[in-house]
Amino acid sequence: MGGFFHTLGTLFRRQDAPAQDGGVPDAETERLRALYRERCSRFRLLLSANKSALEIMADMEEALRGVRPFGMTYVRGACTRACASVFQIVRHLNALSDDRWPELETKFDEIRAGIEAVVAPHVRADGGPLVLPIAETGVDMADQTGGKMANLGEIRRRLGITVPDGFVVTATGYQCFMEAGGLQEEIDRRVQAADATRLDEVFALSASIQQLILSAPVPDELADAITAQVERPAGPPPHDAPTAPHPGTGACTGAEVRFAVRSSAVGEDSLDASFAGQYRSELNVPPEDVLDTFKDIVASKYGVTAMTYRLARGIPDEDVPMCVGCLVMVDAVxxxxxxxxxxxxxxxxxxxxxxxxxxxxxxxxxxxxxxxxxxxxxxxxxxxxxxxxxKPQRFVRDPIEGVRLEDxxxxxxxxxxxxxxxxxxxxxxxxxxxxxxxxxxxxxxxxxxxxxxxxxxxxxLREARHDELPEGECAPVGGADGADAAGGDVVAAAESGPLPGGYGCADSGPPVLLLGGTPVSPGAGAGLAHVVRKDMDLLSFPDGGVLVIERALPRWAPLLSRASAVVAEAGGAAGHLASVAREYGVPALFGLPRAAELLEHAGIVTVDADNRRVHPGRIEDILGHAPRRNLMEGSPVHTALSEAARLVLPLNLLDPESPQFAPAHCRTLHDITRFCHEKSVEVLFGVSDHMGATGPGTQRLGKQLRVNGTKLQYWLLDIDGGFRKPVPGPVVDLADIASAPMLALWDGMTAVPWAGPPATDARGFLSVMMESTVNPDLEPTAATTLANRNFLMISRDYCNLQARFGYHFCTVEAMAADNPHENYVTFQFKGGAASADRRTLRARFVGEVLEARGFRADVKDDALFASLEGLPKERILTLVRGVGYLLIHTRQIDMVAHNERVFGPIRDRIAADLARIAPVAG
Incomplete structure (x- = not known):
């Protein structure tokens, strides 16, 4: 490494000397310049990989803290992408430094192996029977038969209570089916290729996987085992059961034996995840159709409701083998x-x-x-x-249709x-x-x-969240259909009188759209009322909307993770949708006739399930301020991401001057990222905390910025025509700069003098002091090594800024060439002086400003990633000028982001300045 920079230093010191006077020959000059450009290219690739790694880490942090659902596909994908990006960073640093830190790859491999161990798919042990009679099951076999069938077997064996006779296709039988012909492998491939957070993709994915399952043949050994159970006669009760009549195949069946084929997935009906109504059941199935119906039930594992439920609850697909119960059909009255x-x-x-x-x-x-x-x-x-x-109708058995409604x-x-x-x-x-x-x-x-x-x-039985119910009170349960309101009408004028459970109708208060019904999940929620009548209506459901339905069918469950409340015309507390609403903590009010008609165009409404009312508008006094429960927390998927994140996210290498700032002390991917970025700047620019910028070809900009009494210095590296002429010596004048994007950036940074930090309130000041206390990497003034690390790599059409402004770190990269297809601007920002919530507000504000100017902005906590491309040169330069302004004038506003009285005028001033110095046509 030293030999390369010694030769390169000679090149830059003598680049103007003629060859006959002992200067470097032209061929050697060009070779070294080409080599140096290649190094600069490596640095840019490292920065690109660094940006990707930080974006992935920010997204993982947001996933862990937020309420958006994600599956193991996301966890594995995020970890894989993070490892790939950090591997690229390590590779590029080693190429830049001639392998100065070979132990980095060893440390990276060690951390990656730890991550892979956490997110590796769970491998189930093989073995066990393909099918089991209900009489031979029990709770000790739930991992083979699923909880539903295990409980039935336990009730029969231990209590002697009458249950239907039948059998269960076990987890081993399910695996036998799914592994035949590579079926599971193909399903996994399709799941990984789809975006499970987009409902339209989930619909398409569900249809393709279910068709795949329905078209697959049942392996002969499994088909034979199922057929043998279907044809077997009823056996006597087990010898250890208490004396009780054995149900046999004739109990509650009528003349012909038929079957109820039901899901009994492993983990279904647990206390933490009920899966209520998420899988399919088929009633009154003739014996000859049991094999095909078995596939129907297995396919329902990949129904839209089931997939979105697992995603929302953080349950990996591989943790849910679909056992299937086949029970003698009960002819219930x-x-x-x-x-x-x-x-x-x-x-x-x-x-x-x-x-x-x-x-x-x-x-x-x-x-x-x-x-x-x-x-x-x-x-x-x-x-x-x-x-x-x-009850105008009832479901009964039908020899042709299976079941039907009759009056x-x-x-x-x-x-x-x-x-x-x-x-x-x-x-x-x-x-x-x-x-x-x-x-x-x-x-x-x-x-x-x-x-x-x-x-x-x-x-x-899972209890609904009762933190919003008064102590000692209980909302009524059941299925009242609203007829207790006057004349069955549930508009505001109706008076229902006292309600069971301690609730009554107030004589005064906010206007009421609907009154009555049955609260099946407690609490209150507000949002845009959205009536859902068909599957296509699901795709247009707004986040935070109020779900309005005619019947409380399980098929609407995919919307519960996005709904603020549910209103249904029919349904009761015992229904599957009510169970899932309680599980998700979504307030729900059922049994309100004409609700869909009356709320069709109601706009934003507030649903007060506890007091059986729907109000127009958003009423904060009713809603309270309880945070939405994170359904993912504590789930297998959330736990996997949490454990993997311990090897990805924490930053332990904080002080570059410390002896601990070394590969041996990297414990996470973030540590490696920080180390590599710091050392890449040192290698390329020849900079250290003690020496400043001394590398060959690195020159200090003679012009300085004075911010808050501190001089900000900038070092330049010209990689190709960034200067108007060769500049001898360590300092370059601004007039000698030819890089159009750098000049535009500088214009924006200097166009308006910085007015100084905003006057903060006591809370803002304490927030800054607390952050400085707990974060040893932050210093209370700008006159530190952090403030001096401002580097510009430039060419005639290109600029890359690596800057530290006290608490903030940012990267700006821009290309402004004659060909618009080559042009782009990217802006990466992270950090701040205040607490995390204030820093996030600042990042969101800058993101909103940039979006208004045409950028795509992605904000993850206090990190902002913004980009724009494909515009003409002059338009790009105008946008870069605006970014330069924002770099200076959004400093320290995180301290007052919560205070609208102070922040409002700052926001208005920034908008006015941008419109004047960097106008962009709308």
Whole structure:
């Protein structure tokens, strides 16, 4: 390295000497100049890789702190991109420095191996049966059968309670199917190629994967195992079960045996992630269709609702093997869902039962509003409340269609579908299940024509967020359809009288659009009312909107991660959509007739689920200021990103003058990035903290900027025609600069004298002092080594600025040539003197200013990345002039970004100055 710079130094000291007088021959001059240009090119590539690495790191930080969902594809992709960028940085530094730091690659490999170990796909152990009879399952086998079927087996074996007979295709059977013919490999490829955060891409991805699964053959060994179970006769109850009648294939089935084929994915029905309604179930399936229906259920793993749910909850695809339960179909005369506790408040000592006539499908998919029985758990149990809904139809078995809707007899429409005795029987069973499992339960049940009560499912009951409910109060649950309002009309003029659960209608307050219904998820939310009737309506749903639907169907669940509240005309607290709304913490009010019609053009509304009202406009007093829950936090995907981020994001190398600033002390990719950037400037410009800029070809700009009493100095490196003429000596005059973009940048920096730091308030001052205290890399004045590191690499049409202004670090790069297709401006900025939230506000402000001038600006926390390209030379130079102005005049405004009284005039002055010194046509 020393020999190269010695020769290059000779070149720059003697570049004007004629060859016959002992100067460097012309051929050697050109060779060395070409070599130096190649080094400068390496430096630019390093800066580009450095920019990419910092953007990726900023995005990872935002993902960890924000509420946007992401999957393992994002985690692995972000880690891979970060490693690739940092590897490029290391490679370019080694090329620049003739491998001065060979240990960098070893340290990089060590950190990369740690990251890969964290994000590597989970490999499941092979082995185990392809199928298992329900009678042989239990909770100890949940990782092979899924929780739903494991619980049914446990109930049958340990409690002797009647459950349908049947079997489950295990996780091993699922793997057998998915690995045949490379099916899983192709699915993984398609998932990785799609942007799962875009709903339109998710729809296309879902359709392609489901078709792939439905077209795949079932391997012979799995098909034979399933067929054998379908054809087997019912066996006797297990020898260790308590005495109880065995359901057999004839119980609740009618003359012909048919099956309910249901998902039982591993992790489904857990306390943390219910997956309520996210997968498909097929009812009344004939034996000859079971194999095809098995594929239907597996394909539903990649339905839009399921994929968006896993994304929102941070659950990797590979952690959800789709086990499939095949149960003898129950011919129910009534059915529904029982909660062993009130799902809106588990402290409430009641059992809540939702019931409909016919199959319980109408309760769980939110098709109709059910009857609701609230049973006191006091001894003896007693029915405390009833809400009997109008039930004009019911789902029944059909030999051709599987299930169908049929009209209810007129005398049964308004009649309760179960009596109090049945409600008490169900309540006693629910309370017993809670004791058995040691936690509240959500139970699906059915009543056979012979009167026998059959359990179809039991899973942990998740409590809704109750931090917004008053202590000791509980919103009512159930499926009231709004008929308790006057005449069934739920407009503001209606008066409903006192409501159950301690709520009533206020005589005064903000205007009311809708009144009544049933709060199925507590709290309040506001946003633009958006009516969704078909799948295409999902694509236009606005972030933070209020979801308005006619029926509370599970198919609308993909919108819950973006919705501020939900309003439905029909549905109850036991429906799948209500369960997911509670899980997501989204306020929901169901059972409001004509809601879609009345809210179609309502604009922004506030939904107060607790008090059963929908108000026009945004009402802050109702909303409160509780932050939106981060559904990702604590999930497997979030945990994987957190663990990987520990090897990517922390910055430990803070002081370049410290002996610890060395490859051996790099513990993260950020450390390597910082080290390489610092050393690349030192290598190329010949700069050190003690010597200043002394490298060959590096000259100091004679013109200086004085900011806040401190002189800012700039060193120049001319890589190709940046000077008007050869300039001997260490100092170059501004008049000798030929680089058009550098001159434009300088014009912007000097066009308006800096007025000094804004007068900050006490909070702003304390914010700066706190940040300076906790960050040893920041100094309280600009007269430090940080302020002196301002470097310009220039050519006639090109400029690259590496600058430190006290607390701030920025990079500006511009090309302004005659060909517009070559031209661009990029601006990278990070840092600030104040707290993180104030620095973020500053970055957003600068980003908004640049976007108004045509830039694409991406703000991640306090980091800004902005770019623009493809414009004529003069337009580029005008934009560069504006960037130069912003570099100086947005300094330290982060200290007052929270104070509109101070910040408003600054914002107006910046806009006026830019319009004057760097006008851009609109």
């Amino acid at each position: 009534a059915g529904g869902v029982a909660y062993s506790r009130n799902p809106l408040n588990l402290r409430d000592n009641t059992v809540v039962i939702n019931a409909v006539p016919g199959l319980p499908k109408a309760v769980v998919d939110g098709s109709f509003s059910p009857d609701v029985f609230v049973v006191s758990r006091e001894v003896p149990m007693a029915v405390a409340q009833r809400q009997i809904a109008a 209810m007899p007129s005398d049964m429409v308004d009649a309760p579908c179960i009596d109090d005795a049945r409600a008490l029987e169900i309540a006693a069973l629910a309370a017993g299940f809670e004791v058995f499992y040691g936690e509240p339960q959500d139970i699906e049940w059915a009543v056979c024509p012979e009167g026998e009560l059959t359990i179809l499912q039991s899973r942990p």
